[in-house]
Amino acid sequence: xxxxxxxxxxxxLPAKSKSSPKSSGPGDNSVSAEDLKxxxxxxxxxxxxxxRAGQLYGMxxxxxxxxxxxxxxxxxxxxxxxxxxxxxVITSYRDHGHMLACGMDPKGVMAELTGRSGGYSKGKGGSMxxxxxxxxxxxxxxxxxxxxxxxTGLAFAHxxxxxxxxSLTYFGDGxxxxxxxxEAMNMAALWxxxxxxxxxxxxxxxxxxxxxxxxxxxxxxxxEAFGIPGERVDGMDVLAVRTAGEKAVDHARSGAGPYILxxxxxxxxxxxxSDPAKYRTKxxxxxxRNERDPIDHLRKRLLDAGLTDEAALKAVDAEIRKIVxxxxxxxxxxxxxxxxxxxxxxxxxx
Amino acid sequence: MxxxxxxxxxxxxxxxxxxxxxxxxxxxxxxxxxxICEIETDxxxxxxxxxxxxxxxxxxVAEGTEGVAxxxxxxxxxxxxxxxxxxxxxxxxxAAPAAPAAPxxxxAPPALSVAAPTPAPIASEPxxxxxxxxxxxxxxxxxxxxxxxxxxxNIFLMGEEVAQYHGxxxxxxxxxxxxxxxxxxxxxxxxxxxxxxxxxxxxxxLKPIVEFxxxxxxxxxxxxxINSAAxxxxxxxxxxxxxIVFRGPNGAASRxxxxxxxxxxxxxxxxxxxxVLAPWSAADAKGxxxxxxxxxxxxxxxxxxxxxxxxxxxxxxxxxxxxIGKAKIERQGKDVTIVAFSIMVGKxxxxxxxxxxxxxxxxxxxxxxxRPFDTETIVNSVKKTNRLVSVEEGWPFAGIGSELxxxxxxxxxxxxxxPVKRVAGLDVPLPYAANLEKMALPQSSAIVEAxxxxxxx
Numbered sequence: 001x002x003x004x005x006x007x008x009x010x011x012x013l014p015a016k017s018k019s020s021p022k023s024s025g026p027g028d029n030s031v032s033a034e035d036l037k038x039x040x041x042x043x044x045x046x047x048x049x050x051x052r053a054g055q056l057y058g059m060x061x062x063x064x065x066x067x068x069x070x071x072x073x074x075x076x077x078x079x080x081x082x083x084x085x086x087x088x089v090i091t092s093y094r095d096h097g098h099m100l101a102c103g104m105d106p107k108g109v110m111a112e113l114t115g116r117s118g119g120y121s122k123g124k125g126g127s128m129x130x131x132x133x134x135x136x137x138x139x140x141x142x143x144x145x146x147x148x149x150x151x152t153g154l155a156f157a158h159x160x161x162x163x164x165x166x167s168l169t170y171f172g173d174g175x176x177x178x179x180x181x182x183e184a185m186n187m188a189a190l191w192x193x194x195x196x197x198x199x200x201x202x203x204x205x206x207x208x209x210x211x212x213x214x215x216x217x218x219x220x221x222x223x224e225a226f227g228i229p230g231e232r233v234d235g236m237d238v239l240a241v242r243t244a245g246e247k248a249v250d251h252a253r254s255g256a257g258p259y260i261l262x263x264x265x266x267x268x269x270x271x272x273x274s275d276p277a278k279y280r281t282k283x284x285x286x287x288x289r290n291e292r293d294p295i296d297h298l299r300k301r302l303l304d305a306g307l308t309d310e311a312a313l314k315a316v317d318a319e320i321r322k323i324v325x326x327x328x329x330x331x332x333x334x335x336x337x338x339x340x341x342x343x344x345x346x347x348x349x350x
Numbered sequence: 351m352x353x354x355x356x357x358x359x360x361x362x363x364x365x366x367x368x369x370x371x372x373x374x375x376x377x378x379x380x381x382x383x384x385x386i387c388e389i390e391t392d393x394x395x396x397x398x399x400x401x402x403x404x405x406x407x408x409x410x411v412a413e414g415t416e417g418v419a420x421x422x423x424x425x426x427x428x429x430x431x432x433x434x435x436x437x438x439x440x441x442x443x444x445a446a447p448a449a450p451a452a453p454x455x456x457x458a459p460p461a462l463s464v465a466a467p468t469p470a471p472i473a474s475e476p477x478x479x480x481x482x483x484x485x486x487x488x489x490x491x492x493x494x495x496x497x498x499x500x501x502x503x504n505i506f507l508m509g510e511e512v513a514q515y516h517g518x519x520x521x522x523x524x525x526x527x528x529x530x531x532x533x534x535x536x537x538x539x540x541x542x543x544x545x546x547x548x549x550x551x552x553x554x555x556l557k558p559i560v561e562f563x564x565x566x567x568x569x570x571x572x573x574x575x576i577n578s579a580a581x582x583x584x585x586x587x588x589x590x591x592x593x594i595v596f597r598g599p600n601g602a603a604s605r606x607x608x609x610x611x612x613x614x615x616x617x618x619x620x621x622x623x624x625x626v627l628a629p630w631s632a633a634d635a636k637g638x639x640x641x642x643x644x645x646x647x648x649x650x651x652x653x654x655x656x657x658x659x660x661x662x663x664x665x666x667x668x669x670x671x672x673x674i675g676k677a678k679i680e681r682q683g684k685d686v687t688i689v690a691f692s693i694m695v696g697k698x699x700x701x702x703x704x705x706x707x708x709x710x711x712x713x714x715x716x717x718x719x720x721r722p723f724d725t726e727t728i729v730n731s732v733k734k735t736n737r738l739v740s741v742e743e744g745w746p747f748a749g750i751g752s753e754l755x756x757x758x759x760x761x762x763x764x765x766x767x768x769p770v771k772r773v774a775g776l777d778v779p780l781p782y783a784a785n786l787e788k789m790a791l792p793q794s795s796a797i798v799e800a801x802x803x804x805x806x807x
Binding site for chain 1: 591
């Protein structure tokens, strides 16, 4: 699952595909059958991983907060497919999917959730605080909106170093009204920093709907005051995400400055594990699950286009099941951090 | 092997809940991710999804049952190829394969405490016996930045008015001309944003120096300083580093009112993951700022506007640098120890001169570093003088002096001949009127008085 570099045009989408991205640009239809299968696999991995995390939480093996990404998989999988290995990624606390999409080891992620020494932060960070310098994943941030200036700073460092790398800075509709987000956008536009702001609009910041929190709900236009172009994208369709993502990444990489993508998506599960489920109807959730599911959607597309068959999909299921089982196994058997870890990593050289 | 589905917990504190509704019945084939039932507590409702696939063999808890304990088997699934009847028979003894009765983390008695490691000894400041040059604190700070920036291209300075204006207090004079606009950057007036941007740049391999026009405005950026800069190294298990210096004037200036006159020393000194420095002299300023810029950790560097124009001798040696974490005995004495930092060091030295005339020989310690804190130097001094006065410009409650008093209780109780006395700013927002402002800030006369009180003469 390493982040694939932007692929050359290999194979066009089959004609019966309904995705037909409407914008024109260099990224159009540059998706191969292999890409599609890899998107399916990545989304399924996230889905199954999160279901298992929910189960382990229910068993008391994961503590504290646990924000699941179920339903939103197409956003991160589509976006990650547009960047290279040296580009930076940063997000909020709903971060498990981003880590898996960055190619981080599911065992290390799950073991961090259970607070074990085999976790990415040696058990000292937890669900919301994981990082991988190797994979250029810069967290996992627990304070709503805080990752936006930081992601902008990563883009600043890229520009300072003179390379062509970009920063994918993810945040939710809840963060989209935070003051520091606009402070960061202003500097990004002022200094033409290579950052793509990806607003994962899952319609609710905890239990408050976008309509009840945001004076203007066209979040992709929230950079207009700074001249930042924005686009609204069907975040339940991995190909639409990919197409928009390529355009935005090209824009930032070319030196033209930041870009905003508002991904319209949906989380099936509660904000965190403990969720009253009173702020939206069950019908609404079911409608998304049954009619808009990004994984079902791609699965059907793959089958309809004859790019795969049931047997092959079953093999993918089995492979993912094994990865997730192994991760869960590892996360339960990895030892707790040694008590001496309490006092390490506070300062360097002290 | 049949699979037990267990009653889940929705939060770490949940012990039981209601099984509100079943969405499946015996004989149904269940897929991963399919909602099989709903559970409720007084706070939350959750749909329980199947993680494993299989055929429902038995529902062990009836719909509507209240008080179902967490981790109770509620349903049995027959895995692919198994008979539903056999699976049902096997229940409920068949525990979920991955469900230990209690999380293993509670099996071993937890270590009740692990002593904090003894900090590595900090090398004392070498004797800088060579030539010195007389310069202002302002120039010393500028020279420290310029010298480090010449050596390392990853160091840059950003903040409000640091470039074309040469710094609101002229500290960055000449830096734009020497290093250019790539490395000396005027920011918009958005402290939270540019502090966070600086943290991101540090995560990305640069070494930012972020100037706050004054530390009063850093309150806008407090979250990024504490939650992002100070904690990330720990939260990442040591993977992430944040080599950044936040610097600027701290404390009262003169007649600028309460919002622009506050000492933040104790606020920052409270936080693990930060280093906090507070120079007094130009030599402190230069030697400590160079150390701060080279340090791989986030450093809070508290300057003082009233000191910027004061001149001191600074070693000319190009390698001059000071250790972080070492206090300096500015004046030797045997009767009473006066501990101060930043501008209050000057007031303490004035007080010592006055006390000398009155027959009291005061030792004055310049803390220079508030985190780490050089307890050893102070304790050694108290062992000699047996009396301690702490001086700070900030408010007394939960201040640096409070910490110092507690440390003396812990480390020097048997050597104290009198309770520690705190001299601090008065517990009021700083007033504007000249007379009131002067009353609110510690003057050397108050230090003299406190020294008399602890010496009982």
